[in-house]
Amino acid sequence: MEKVKFTELGLGEEVLRAIEDMGFENPSDIQRDAIPVLMEGHDLIGQAQTGTGKTLAFGAPILSGMEKTRGQIKAIMLTPTRELAIQVSEELKRISKYKGIKTTAVYGGSSIQDQIRAIKSNTDIVVGTPGRVLDLIRRRVIRLENIEYLVLDEADEMLNMGFLDDIEEIVRNCNEDRQTLLFSATMPDRIKALARNYMKPDLKHVKIAKKSITTASVEQFYFETKARNRFETLCRILDFYAPTSSIIFCNTKKEVDEIVANLQKKGYSVEGMHGDMTQGFRMRTLENFREGTIKVLVATDVAARGIDVSHVTHVINYGLPFETDSYVHRIGRTGRANREGTAYTIVTSKDKPKLKQIQRVLKCVIDRKDIPKIEEIFKAKSELVIKTIREELDKKEYEGFIEMAKELTETDSALDIIAVLLSMKYKEETSYEMDDDSIEGTDYMKSEEARIFINIGKKDGITKRKLISFLVDEGHMKENAIKNITILDKFSFFNLKSKDVERLFKRCQGRKFCKRAVNMEIAKGK
Template sequence: MNKKFEDFNLDKYIIKALYNLNYKTPSKVQKEVIPRLLKKEDVIVKSKTGSGKTASFGIPICENIDIENNNVQALIVVPTRELALQVKDEISNIGRLKKIRCSAIFGKQPIKEQIRELKQRVHIVVATPGRIIDHIGRNTINLDDIKYFIIDEADKMLNKGFIEDMEFILNKIPKKSVKGLFSATIDDDIQYICDKYLKTSNILDIKYNDVFDKSQIIENKIKSSENDKYKNLKSIIYRENPTSLIIFCNTKDKVKKLYENMKKDGFLIEELHGDMSQDKRIFAIKDFKNNKFNILISTDVAARGIHIDDISLVINYDVPRDKENYIHRIGRTGRKDSYGKAITIFTDKDDKYINEIEEYLGYEIKLLEELNIDDIAEGKIKFEKKSKEILKNRKNKIIDKNIHSEVTKIYINAGKKKKIRVIDIVGAFSNLPGINNEDIGVVEVQDSCSYVDILNHKGEGLVKKYKEISIKKKIVKLRKDRQN
């Protein structure tokens, strides 16, 4: 019998949000994990990339959030800023109709802005380890009411580089809180943490064909000399003619060099690595999702931080030195019900690492047949035509799709500097004819502006009727947020 989300007895607003998000039936991992977390059991979950792990903990967390409690009730720790933003977006969408507020906090972002945000009503925080430790040290986050503590990408978070940070955080979390560890790959190194901090040490291994579905991802490798790597890369791209492509390199310098070479050769390309500012990294991912360009060159920062369902090809320009990273890299393609391809270019010096990867996988990656010159020439024409179409469409303004059609996000040109508080905005809007507290969703007050969700399809009519309203005896302007 096919299980439905309704069978979990979830809040009606969570069910409606899942419907809007096109979550039709629970995935394998969601069927196993959601009931356990709803029953407040600790979990250790090993499940392939693209299997729906984020929703498997996001749904029960949102279900058990008390929206009247202004304190943080769930903390999710992730290894990268990109992943923090993506997890925050997914959980925000799941909880939006229930009026749940989720924030992402990470390094290289002004800490004063984060402190200001944490002083408002924030129910769920998604954070990188260093920055959450900073807030704990400053006493700018209250962890007393934490119900759920989740470690995402647990294999990365519990390795030698992060283990002390994670123990520090675990010791600050209420012992009664529910704890969950999630990853596509989990090894024996986490046993110590499980034994010490969790009420279970049994790994919930969600069985698929493998750590990724081999029926959805075709894997190949191609031997190359170091001098011919770039030429072979271009030949692969033209032969495969991908709609979207991620190329992985092992270092920031390699990414930069390859980016410059491919840019000179006219490819529609962007780079992603740790030397870029956070804003540039966010815009690079957003533009990639919005098809502003079709090739992204990245370090492993993107292997765990990009959830795009239609990446058709992944190329390992460098063989990953960590066998687990191979899984995370190629897992960017063939997600959910889509199909994809992953090709690894290797040289003589990479033989050792290829052997380690194949031993880990349990099979030999198929050697790619010799690249046919005619296929390359024909593919180049098609690929360049596709790129021209992307350039042509770039001029069209792309706005993020509003998933929840019943919600209108309204921009207000006043904030903290005018001494406006959340309660003032709620009071002003609830006094408008036809609007009551049930129609007012998440409110965010910034220094010079504010945002408020108007629910139940009432927002469009409100912004047409009122160009300005009075809040605390101050006349403020309203408009529909452009990103809504």
């Protein structure tokens, strides 16, 4: 059967240009079947697995039919989680790059005032979680009388999370002439009732058969650590297992940039790839990775779609992806061309339910591995250094340095000289400076109070009052438990009872505060 092309689906020219820039020529099954239906103006139920390109399936036809109207929101898109809201919003921005359509993501755990300002700056599409969207409707920031499109993405998940009442209140107040799109992996009775009550009778139902997935050629393991130790865990994995060619997957572009910068400081052969980088830079990076000039590539899921390198030995998930299918796509980058591959995933305790879900869906076992200890890394690297030296001895290409060696042995012992050279070579091979094995420890629990570092300071607009409000609202801390706040230009410190630290980290790590993703750590020597 001949493959359909996007150019045959009736999409607008600006949208087609953007899709071409994204590197797509042929639509996925859900895109092929849903786009023509939506271009004809029908309401739609789309039933397909996650990770099959649903955002493009509804985003491309909506954007093709939408014209910018100053001050009017034309589309509301509801998602079950903030992560998916951000993901959908970013995809829509890529699709609309030539249309001038503005998309804003709204969700809890981030400043509602910032979101209100963004919406009032001529936003055309709002993507968000039901609770936050409803809040903005009640504040009369989002007005529903001009809505032309309503999208319920992962509707079954939203219902499972208890959003039915919020969804119904939003839908009831929308313009009745809207086009309604409902996407769901499953079709329980509650979804059918929602469709029956709020969608047009001539709606179309597109169902894509679930494809089998396989991970047979890839060994899968996970390392459990604490959020603040994730980067050191990554370095220990790289140092101990010494992959010859590996891809590290991140969930955000910012994370890619941070990891690449920090790994390069430590001397790793690494580059990054994400959607904000120019096409030319991405192509050069990919070519260097393919040729082996770069040993480690750090990438987002979207940027990695075009990577087809058969010699990748390891895939490392710096964090679990939002969708199970994304996990499959990630680990499928290794174990190609009849080769065996290895996939490592770094998780924290809060990731364990998602890890279990992945194993259940994929019907596979992901075994736990212990984080390599310094002694183990030293032994592995020592063996590698000795092996490398012996290989060089066999080549007999060192004669030009004999005189220099003689000069050194006139003042120092040969044993000391060899030890120094081994030390230098070892430091080259082991890029991360580790001085103890406390990576999985909780030494701060020995004291009653811990000093906490947060990566937000005066330049971000933080004040003591704002910090306290954030910790109380998002971290559920008691105000009188937060002590000795110090606000500096780029970061801040505060004291907290040691027993509350893990709970605070679980609730606040990665949350948006003062327009930045929060990173908290135990402050050493404070």
